[in-house]
Amino acid sequence: MSEFILEMRNISKEFPGVKALSNVNFKVKKGEIHCLVGENGAGKSTLMKVLSGIYPFGTYAGDIVFGDEIQKFSKISDSEKEGIGIIYQELSLFPELSVFENIFIGHEIKKGITVDFNETIVKAMEMLKKVKLDVNPEVQIKELGVGKQQLVEIAKALSKDVKLLILDEPTAALNEDDSENLLFLMEELKNQGISCIMISHKLKEVIAVADTVTVLRDGQTICSLDKNKGEISENTIIKHMVGREIDDIYPKRPDQKFGETALELKDWNVYNPKLGRKILHNINLNVRKGEIIGIAGLMGSGRTELAKSIFGNPTKFKLDGSVLVQGEMKRFTHPKDAINAGIAYVTEDRKGDGLILEQDIKNNISITDLFKISKKSVINQHEEIVVANEYLNKLNIKAPSIASIVGKLSGGNQQKVSLSKWLFTNPNVLILDEPTRGIDVGAKFEIYTFMNLLVEQGMSIIMISSELPEVLGMSDRIYVMAEGKITGELSREEATQESVMALATI
The missing domain is CATH 3.40.50.300 (P-loop containing nucleotide triphosphate hydrolases)
Structure with a gap:
């Protein structure tokens, strides 16, 4: 036997x-x-x-x-x-x-x-x-x-x-x-x-x-x-x-000076009517041009609720406080308002909220800004193809063509499509919610490398992640959340697994 x-x-x-x-x-x-x-x-x-x-x-x-x-x-x-x-x-x-x-x-x-x-x-x-x-x-x-x-x-x-x-x-x-x-x-x-x-x-x-x-x-x-x-x-x-050695999964980027504040929250409070209680309390944070800030915390700490409340409040929470984009006070009543202000949000749930799985790569990428490739409400299909192929190559999306159905792609390639569709809006601030969940180490490395390239070009990134090594490896600064509050802010030099977890469990 x-x-x-x-x-x-x-x-x-x-x-x-x-x-x-x-x-x-x-x-x-x-x-x-x-x-x-x-x-x-x-x-x-x-x-x-x-x-x-x-x-x-x-x-x-x-x-x-x-x-x-x-x-x-x-x-x-x-x-x-x-x-x-x-x-x-x-x-x-x-x-x-x-x-x-x-x-x-x-x-x-x-x-x-x-x-x-x-x-x-x-x-x-x-x-x-x-x-x-x-x-x-x-x-x-x-x-x-x-x-x-x-x-x-x-x-x-x-x-x-x-x-x-x-x-x-x-x-x-x-x-x-x-x-x-x-x-x-x-x-x-x-x-x-x-x-x-x-x-x-x-x-x-x-x-x-x-x-x-x-x-x-x-x-x-x-x-x-x-x-x-x-x-x-x-x-x-x-x-x-x-098929090759990856000495450091978190690629280093040259030290750079950060620019002006791209996005700032002041005394930000969020009330969930369904739960009948406040879920975010007096949040104060900022991200500068060319900077990656990480948001760490245990599940239920309010990280995703924070991201959605910034991105046009699609869940219709009651909001109080101030959002400043490049120093200018803003109020978003719909995600479209946030997009117009240069903010993009890559959701943690790419299959449920991020992508139209039964459609192809081309349609998924262009859907966030059809006006950009349209004239008199008619989509320029040639331009749509050019744009989709550009992102296919730029993010190394592994698929036979831009006509490939997104639902049939691997998780890592679906995530690259989700990222591409928001980059097509030319954001100044990119919110990434669990950007590498369920994808392999090679695809992670590619996404981290691309994140570094984006901030080197002046973009600002807010990264929410449950993977503590990812937060520590990629962030210039880290905000830690617990029970809907920011319990601490750590520089790259101050941040360790122990210091983050201590603040996450206050």
Whole structure:
């Protein structure tokens, strides 16, 4: 009997104009945590979709050997019957249904022809105990936070007697505590004999839990690294992922003198009518021309609410205080007012708020300022194509053409499109909310390099990030927030992980 629970042999998969996988070989041992890493577009998710039956047998070349038998999955339920469970970054739960209904949906426990609700609740409680989630199984999913919903997804997979659990970017939307809980749970599952495959861009998490790391690049297997042989390190993984050494993930820029204040908030207060309380209290901050300021803080500290209140207040909070743009008092009642004043906001939720996923790159880039490429309300399509190609090249967006559908691009390339559409408005102040969430180290480096170029050209950047090393590595100054207040301002020289966290937990 083989030591491997899974072998994928010479897997190749093509889409029109793109070879996504080319003779990929991938093996997972029984009872191990195996991390699959690579740049966006390397083929990780495609490989897992082949394994799970989303891309059925006959649409790819090569063999899947699971449980010592060659498998020919024609749909996802076929792989589930063999004991393969897959959990995507976008959770597939029904918000209006209860926890126990979600866990057993599609394989309900029945008494005769009716669902046995009592037995279902009992079994659901057993599954919740396995994932160490202490919630009422009858509560609706929408009442739970993202971290708890993730655990419900795992409980759902365990209810199907899973032998191999695939987690695609499981901690991308989780806070630090929920991420730690999930990684601990993976270790627990491993101890129970369940094998796990984790796709992640968070290399520190990969190093913390992986027994083996397999690197994909451009649809090919580059290497597999063994923890027991001391082969797994951040520098080694990065080198194999991007095909070159990256000595410093946060590129340095020459020391420069900052210009006049580009944007300033004075005694800024924000009241949320739905919550019936003030959510931002007496915020005072400024950003100068050619400067990157970081905004750090724990989830719920009010960082995104601050960004939205500046950018035309689309959520219709009640505002009080002053906004000054280049020294001139402004009042924005709509995002269009902020855009006209030279402010742009790249949202943290590129799929939900930032992009029109079913449209192409060209339309997504031009939509923020159609008047610029129009005459008498008629869009100059030639000019629109020129503009889109300019950003495609400038930001190194990896896509066959500007006609590529944005929803089919990798996360890193979607983020570059989101950034491009706002750069098309020629902003003086660029607000970046979680600019590198869910993207690989190579794409991060490209975005950081481009940020440096923008400020060297005189732009001002406000960067909100939950990744503390990113805030420390890229910011000239850092404002720290806690419970809707700015609790401190630190220079680059003063800022350390300890000093930031001390202010974030006041």
